Amino acid sequence: MAEQPQAAPRRESGPWDADEPHPDTDRTDLGGLRLPHNPDFDVRLASVGDLHVGVVVLNGESTMQLQAVAAPRSSGLWxxxxxxxxxxxxxxxxQEGPFGSELVGEMPVEGGTRSARYIGIDGPRWCLIAVMAGPAARDEAVAAPFIDIIKDTVVVRGDEPMAREEPIPLRRPNDQQDDHADDQSGLNPFRRGPEISEIR
Structure with a gap:
């Protein structure tokens, strides 16, 4: 039996929900997130204990943290x-950005402050949060490739019940899906804490 052709996306860009039609591009499968591949970027998992709760994308002096959290069916969280x-x-x-309302300014870091840009996108039962830091937070040209990553990211919410703002768990690309961990400590993008490990 012939495969059915993939339905055309209903929007020009994402982030996409795994259950909606979206472009079949080259992405790294991290379980709860599928990230478009960009050879110029380093991608690392942020972990709290044994739980992978976010992704850190690095390019030059700029970074972007990405995290998807569970949201109520009835309303968004951003x-x-x-x-x-x-x-x-x-x-x-x-300020208004490509995904709607966002926040920009300075966030405290050890020894001073750093430029930051907070972006959130509400999806069906999830919210994708991106935090840019460094030059990308204040320069649109530097931010553009990070924005492109957000626009082609796929969020895999899954059907299991999840608490409000619970991080949608991630995994290394080659790992099998882990059992749902009991410890649901969240990634706080405003405080140090999560361990960062590179994806190879």
Whole structure:
């Protein structure tokens, strides 16, 4: 029996939900996220204990943290999360970006501050959060390839029940899907803590 042709995407760009039609491009399968491949970028998993909770993408002096969290079926989370970010980080202003409302400014780091840009996209039962730091947070030309990664990322929410803002678990590309871990400590993009491991 012949394969059915893939349905055409309903939007020009993502991030995509795994269950919606999306372009069949070269992506790295990390379980809860499928990231488009870019040879110029280093991609590393951020872990809390044994749980992989986010991805760190590095290019030059810029970084981007990506994390997908579970959201209610009835409403998005990004507006609520921005309120929490402002409460923790402070010196930020709101602006319109390619995905809607986002926050830009300075975030505290050891020994001073660093330029930061907070982007959130609400999807069906998930919210994808991206935090750019360094030159990409203030220069659109430097940010462009990071934005392209967000636009072609696929979020794999799965059908299992998850708590509000629970990180959608990730795995190394060659690992089998782990059993759902009991420890659901989240990646906090505003504090040091998660261990970063490179993907090879």
């Amino acid at each position: 507006d609520e999360i921005t309120t929490k970010i402002v409460g923790q980080v402070g010196q930020l202003r709101e």
